[in-house]
Each structure stands twice: as structure tokens, then as C-alpha cells.
Amino acid sequence: MRLLLRNGRVLDPASGVDDTLDVLIEDGRIARLEAKIPARGAEVADLAGLVVCPGFLDMHVHLREPGQEWKETIATGTRAAAAGGFTGVACMPNTVPVNDSRSVTESILRTAARDAVVAVYPVGCVSKGQAGEELAEMADMFEAGARAFSDDGQPVASGLLLRKALEYSRLFDVPILDHCEDSGLVAGGVVHEGDVSTRMGLRGWPGVAEDVVVQRDVLLAEYTAGRLHVAHLSTGRSADIVRRAKKAGIRVTCEATPHHLALTDEAVSGFDTNAKMNPPLRPESDRRALLKALQDGTVDAIATDHAPHHADEKNVEFSRAPFGIVGLETAVSVCLDRLVHGGTIGLPRLVELFTSGPARILGLAKGTLAPGADADVTVLDPNRRVTVDPARFRSKSANTPFAGWSLRGAPVMTLVAGRIVHDGR
Amino acid sequence: MRTIRARRVLVLANPAAGPRKGRDEGGAVARAVSRAGVRCELERTRAPGDASRAAASAPAAGFDLVLAVGGDGTVHEAAQGIAGSGVALGVAPAGTMNLLARVLGIPLDAPRAAELLVLAGRRLAFRPGRAGERLFVLMAGIGFDAWVLREVLRRARGRPSMRHYAWGALRGLRTYRFPEIRFDAGDGRRLRATSAVVGRAPLYGGWLRPTPRASLERDELEICVFRGRSGPDYLRMAPSLWSGSHVDRADAEARIVTAVRGESHDPDVPVQLDGELAGTLPMEFGVSGRILVLAT
Numbered sequence: 001m002r003l004l005l006r007n008g009r010v011l012d013p014a015s016g017v018d019d020t021l022d023v024l025i026e027d028g029r030i031a032r033l034e035a036k037i038p039a040r041g042a043e044v045a046d047l048a049g050l051v052v053c054p055g056f057l058d059m060h061v062h063l064r065e066p067g068q069e070w071k072e073t074i075a076t077g078t079r080a081a082a083a084g085g086f087t088g089v090a091c092m093p094n095t096v097p098v099n100d101s102r103s104v105t106e107s108i109l110r111t112a113a114r115d116a117v118v119a120v121y122p123v124g125c126v127s128k129g130q131a132g133e134e135l136a137e138m139a140d141m142f143e144a145g146a147r148a149f150s151d152d153g154q155p156v157a158s159g160l161l162l163r164k165a166l167e168y169s170r171l172f173d174v175p176i177l178d179h180c181e182d183s184g185l186v187a188g189g190v191v192h193e194g195d196v197s198t199r200m201g202l203r204g205w206p207g208v209a210e211d212v213v214v215q216r217d218v219l220l221a222e223y224t225a226g227r228l229h230v231a232h233l234s235t236g237r238s239a240d241i242v243r244r245a246k247k248a249g250i251r252v253t254c255e256a257t258p259h260h261l262a263l264t265d266e267a268v269s270g271f272d273t274n275a276k277m278n279p280p281l282r283p284e285s286d287r288r289a290l291l292k293a294l295q296d297g298t299v300d301a302i303a304t305d306h307a308p309h310h311a312d313e314k315n316v317e318f319s320r321a322p323f324g325i326v327g328l329e330t331a332v333s334v335c336l337d338r339l340v341h342g343g344t345i346g347l348p349r350l351v352e353l354f355t356s357g358p359a360r361i362l363g364l365a366k367g368t369l370a371p372g373a374d375a376d377v378t379v380l381d382p383n384r385r386v387t388v389d390p391a392r393f394r395s396k397s398a399n400t401p402f403a404g405w406s407l408r409g410a411p412v413m414t415l416v417a418g419r420i421v422h423d424g425r
Numbered sequence: 426m427r428t429i430r431a432r433r434v435l436v437l438a439n440p441a442a443g444p445r446k447g448r449d450e451g452g453a454v455a456r457a458v459s460r461a462g463v464r465c466e467l468e469r470t471r472a473p474g475d476a477s478r479a480a481a482s483a484p485a486a487g488f489d490l491v492l493a494v495g496g497d498g499t500v501h502e503a504a505q506g507i508a509g510s511g512v513a514l515g516v517a518p519a520g521t522m523n524l525l526a527r528v529l530g531i532p533l534d535a536p537r538a539a540e541l542l543v544l545a546g547r548r549l550a551f552r553p554g555r556a557g558e559r560l561f562v563l564m565a566g567i568g569f570d571a572w573v574l575r576e577v578l579r580r581a582r583g584r585p586s587m588r589h590y591a592w593g594a595l596r597g598l599r600t601y602r603f604p605e606i607r608f609d610a611g612d613g614r615r616l617r618a619t620s621a622v623v624g625r626a627p628l629y630g631g632w633l634r635p636t637p638r639a640s641l642e643r644d645e646l647e648i649c650v651f652r653g654r655s656g657p658d659y660l661r662m663a664p665s666l667w668s669g670s671h672v673d674r675a676d677a678e679a680r681i682v683t684a685v686r687g688e689s690h691d692p693d694v695p696v697q698l699d700g701e702l703a704g705t706l707p708m709e710f711g712v713s714g715r716i717l718v719l720a721t
């Protein structure tokens with residue numbers, strides 16, 4: 001099985017390539033990368049005017065299977081990923097049951113082998129039952145295929161537990177992904193604490209509740225020399241803490257979500273529960289600080305925190321609606337439109353944030369088009385105009401604040417191991 | 426009392442207020458003021474916070490009267506910006522309930538009210554209520570009414586009508602959580618409640634009178650707490666709020682206080698001030714030191 005991608009702009013920040021090149025794919029791998037490759041019987045796709053990138057990775061996705069299949073399944077979630085330009089997703093462990101043992105990790109990978117159209121990298125729990133008390137069997141899960149550990153959905157509240165996890169994770173050199181939130185300070189808050197929360201009569205979730213945990217985590221990462229990854233960074237102060245920690249040589253990375261980069265807390269003013277997420281949307285000053293952190297390299301990856309919920313679950317009083325929005329099928333267009341065409345970062349940097357950035361964090365041999373690499377490829381049309389239409393999502397859920405947005409730039413084709421899993425050209 | 430003729434008037438109109446959509450009440454008021462021979466400028470608000478900002482800039486700009494054209498929400502916003510400045514605030518009623526206009530006995534016709542206030546207005550200096558950082562002119566609602574308001578605003582497209590509120594109240598009777606709220610007036614006596622109204626004035630929306638003893642002329646508040654634990658409990662109590670006989674019931678209690686702090690273990694007890702949502706408990710309610718001069 002040979003496939004020749006012709007005339008595209010090949011953009012692979014990991015190997016420093018940015019040129020109009022042909023890409024030959026053989027047996028699921030990148031075989032050659034040259035100016036003019038003869039077809040010689042290979043199937044040919046003409047990608048003139050399009051950008052050929054390493055496969056995009058989303059390192060923060062809630063696939064909901066097992067246990068909450070009415071929200072999403074591995075089959076629908078990975079189809080949404082493929083349509084959104086992603087060739088691999090890391091799935092968070094807060095399923096039912098939670099992924100805190102070898103058997104659950106294995107069963108996720110078995111289901112993925114049968115149903116998934118993109119690669120699935122399970123994230124294991126830090127604590128047994130995600131109860132925040134006892135360390136889960138991380139070694140077992142790592143052997144079974146877990147590539148990171150997290151109690152996402154909630155923070156690792158106990159400093160002792162986080163210390164143990166960071167120490168333990170050094171054995172396999174995997175990151176601990178922390179959802180940084182001091183639940184005591186959040187105290188039931190549902191939107192950012194500020195003018196908007198007051199105006200809406202809703203309990204505020206102050207930015208400082210994230211900052212104090214990021215700071216604690218960084219200190220513990222330094223103390224243990226373990227690998228810390230801060231999930232969904234949302235405040236300027238947290239970005240400052242990570243920036244300083246990196247300068248000091250502490251092993252910390254972080255991700256930002258498209259929604260925290262594109263929206264502010266004003267988006268919830270109309271009580272739109274599809275703009276309710278955790279951490280909450282922040283004011284413009286925080287959003288600007290995150291953009292700066294994208295530019296100066298403080299942020300390592302863009303991840304969606306894709307969190308599907310059924311429409312009936314979201315259509316309730318704002319304070320009772322569950323946190324979270326879907327992101328797989330909007331992330332790339334939102335980022336191309338707002339960040340690249342918006343002038344915050346160039347296309348190469350954006351590609352890095354979706355490819356080599358997350359690959360490095362998860363320790364995956366992915367995120368590059370170098371010959372010999374798996375032929376995971378994302379093709380972008382940076383100028384295509386799209387309108388976000390949740391009715392056409394592959395995801396089972398449609399809880400997005402971006403409905404109706406007109407965006408410039410879109411993923412148009414996705415290949416996993418040389419196989420076309422989405423073709424919207 | 427002596428009447429005062431205004432010299433320079435800022436007409437602050439909220440086009441989104443009131444039941445008569447599309448009617449240019451702001452323009453009508455500005456014309457009435459000009460006809461009366463008083464200099465005026467018209468400013469229309471667009472977003473939340475506009476009225477407060479515009480009112481705050483009025484003293485420095487040389488205005489001696491700000492006329493809020495709209496409802497109690499418009500007055501509420503303007504009061505935030507103007508209290509403590511000495512510049513008078515008047516209301517040309519164009520809202521749905523117009524409670525302040527009713528309390529002050531101002532004509533419920535915006536241009537006519539404007540003409541009266543500009544040419545022969547009186548001045549009432551009073552200390553508005555204070556809730557956390559904000560001021561309120563009429564009342565603070567804690568719990569049920571703010572819960573209903575929030576849900577109505579979430580559901581209504583555009584400005585909610587009286588029907589929306591009626592529907593919201595019925596729905597609220599089923600969805601409200603009747604949380605345990607504690608009020609501490611600092612005098613050793615605590616009040617338990619599932620909802621409450623802190624009144625700065627004797628009128629409340631919907632012709633209810635939960636705090637009939639509150640008065641703009643006295644520097645104190647009346648708190649009325651409700652202890653019902655279910656929708657049916659609240660429904661049984663409702664009629665007594667029209668007559669004022671609720672204070673005789675076991676599941677309601679009213680007291681005069683100068684300050685009171687409300688808190689709850691439930692993180693989701695919303696607060697409304699003059700019909701505008703304003704955060705959640707915990708919150709302190711008192712009488713502000715910033716004098717608000719009302720044109721009446």
C-alpha cells in the first residue's frame with residue numbers, strides 16, 4: 001500500500017522542514033520526503049495549496065467510555081478527533097469505572113483496537129478509585145499502555161500523594177498531569193470570580209485557586225525531580241509560575257485550551273451553559289497573558305479538554321449544569337483563525353503546539369514526518385472558511401460555545417498509519 | 426420643602442428597559458427637558474456597567490441632575506456611580522415595575538416625570554443599602570427570588586416579561602433547593618431562613634410587601650426571613666405577603682436591623698439587588714455611608 005502526497009507545503013517543526021515537497025508513504029510509514037517523487041503505481045493525492053503536517057495530538061480528551069456512553073464512546077470520540085484533524089488522543093481516566101488498574105487500561109485499549117480510528121493513549125489514575133488517598137498501581141498501568149497519570153476532573157489534593165506520584169513516575173519517566181484547583185478556595189464556584197459572576201448571581205471561582213496549586217505542584221516537582229504537567233492553564237499568574245519554574249530548570253510543562261485562548265468570561269453572560277467549564281473562562285487580562293505564554297514558549301501544547309455532555313444535562317440551571325465543552329471538532333479552526341490569522345503566533349508554532357509539543361510530554365515517537373516515522377498526517381487548508389455547525393459533529397455531544405462561529409482555516413484530511421481516516425477536501 | 430430648578434441635566438436612558446420596546450423614551454425625556462428650558466445631554470446605555478460609568482462621570486462634567494430613564498435596574502446602576510457625589514439622581518419611569526417611582530410618588534409617565542423633577546424637584550438625601558461592595562436603593566433578595574430571576578434571565582431571549590417571571594416563580598417552586606441560610610445581625614440573635622428579603626423601602630415587586638416598615642427616611646433596614654422548606658410551604662405563605670400578615674406566621678419573621686451578614690453551606694445562594702443579580706452568599710448587608718441624593 002503506497003500513497004503519494006503531492007505538492008503540499010510540508011511543515012514539520014520537529015525536523016525543521018517547511019517547503020513544498022512530496023511525501024511518499026509505504027506500509028504505514030513515511031518512506032521519502034523530496035521535491036519530486038514519481039508515482040510509480042502509488043495512489044496520488046494532490047495537496048497543492050494545502051499544508052501537510054505531522055499528525056496532530058490532543059493530549060487531554062474525555063472519551064467517556066467505559067460507563068458514560070450516552071455522552072461519547074471511543075468510536076464516536078475518535079471519529080470526532082479524525083474529523084478535527086487529530087491522529088491521536090490521550091484519554092482521561094475519570095470514566096465509570098475509573099481507569100485505575102491494569103484491567104481497565106487493557107479494556108480501553110481493546111475497545112480502541114476494535115472501534116477507534118485514531119490512536120488512543122490511556123491516562124491512568126494517580127489514586128485508587130480517583131479518591132485522592134492511596135496511590136494507584138501505576139507500574140501495572142504503565143506496562144499495559146498508560147502514558148501519563150492524572151486524577152483529572154479533580155486535583156491531586158494531598159501534597160503527600162502528589163509527592164509519591166512524582167517520585168514514582170520517575171521510574172518510567174512519565175508525566176503527572178494535574179488539574180490544578182484548590183477546591184476549598186473554589187468553594188462551589190461555577191464561573192470566574194469577578195464582575196461577570198457578580199452580575200450573574202453566581203458563585204465565583206477565583207484565579208488564585210488555580211495559582212496556589214500550580215505553585216505547590218512546581219515546588220514538589222522541584223523537590224522530587226519528577227515530571228509535572230499542568231493541565232488547562234487558565235490564568236496569567238499560573239503562566240508566570242510555570243515560566244519561572246522552567247527558567248529554574250524544574251521539569252514542568254503545561255497545556256492551554258483553545259477556549260481559554262479564544263474566549264473570556266463574557267461568554268457566559270447570557271447564562272450559556274455551553275460556556276461553563278472547569279477551570280472557568282477568565283477575563284481578558286488572563287487571556288492576553290496566555291497568548292503571551294504561547295508566544296514565548298511557556299505553553300508546550302494546546303489540548304482541548306474535550307468534555308462531552310448530553311444536551312439534557314446541559315439544559316438546566318447554570319449552577320447545576322456540568323462543567324465542560326466539546327473541542328475536538330473546533331480546536332484547529334479556532335486556533336488557525338484566532339491565533340494564526342489573529343497574529344498571535346505563526347503557523348509553524350501552532351503546528352508545534354499540536355504535534356511535537358504533546359508528543360514530547362507523553363514520550364511518544366510521534367509528531368514528526370521524518371522518514372521512518374509512522375505516517376500520521378494532518379492536512380490543513382489555512383484559508384478555508386468554515387461555520388461551526390454542532391448538528392454535523394461526529395461527537396455524540398454538541399456542547400460547544402462556538403456554534404455559528406465563522407472561522408478561517410480548517411483541517412481537511414487526516415491519515416493514521418498511512419490510512420486516510422478523514423477526507424474533507 | 427423648597428423646590429429646585431435643575432441647571433444642567435444628564436439624561437441616562439436604558440433602551441432595553443421596560444415593556445414598551447422600540448419606544449424612544451430617552452428621546453422623549455430629553456425633548457421634555459429641553460422644552461422646559463433646561464440644558465441637557467442624552468446618553469443611551471448599551472452594555473451592563475454603562476449607566477454606572479456615565480453617572481460616575483456626571484459630577485466632573487458639571488451636571489447637577491442625572492435623570493435615569495428606565496426601570497429600577499437603571500436606577501440601581503446609576504446609583505452605584507453617583508452616590509456620594511452630591512449630584513442628584515432622578516427617575517423618569519420607563520421600566521416594568523417602577524418601584525422607586527411608586528415609593529417616591531413620581532408620575533409613571535417618563536416625560537411628565539422629567540418635567541416635574543427638572544423644574545420643581547425636591548431633594549431627598551438618604552443612605553442607600555449596602556450589600557458587599559454594591560449599593561441598593563430598594564431591596565436585596567436572598568435565595569428564592571434571585572434564583573427565579575437567574576433562571577428567567579437564562580431562559581428568556583431578550584427582556585423578560587411579567588409572564589416570564591410568573592412562569593419562573595412556578596418553576597422555581599419545584600427547582601429551588603431551600604438551603605439553610607443563617608443571618609447574624611451582630612446582636613447575638615441569629616435568624617435561620619431558606620430565603621430572605623432585606624428591604625430599604627416598603628415596596629417589593631409583584632405588589633408584595635415583605636418589609637413594610639422599611640423607609641428611605643430612616644437609616645435602617647428591615648429583614649424578612651422565610652423558613653418554608655418546600656414549594657408548597659412557600660405557596661401557602663404567599664398570600665400573606667400581600668396583606669402584610671406574614672409576620673404573624675411561624676415560618677416568617679421580620680426585624681429591623683442596621684446590618685446583617687448572611688451565609689450558607691450551600692455555595693449556590695444567589696442575591697439580587699433592586700432586581701439585578703449581584704453574586705452569591707456570603708454577603709454583608711448594611712446601610713451605606715455614601716449619601717444618595719434623590720430628586721423627588
Ligand SMILES: [Zn+2]
Pocket residue numbers: 152153154179231232278279
Ligand atoms: Zn481538568
Ligand SMILES: [Zn+2]
Pocket residue numbers: 060062092152153305307
Ligand atoms: Zn479534563
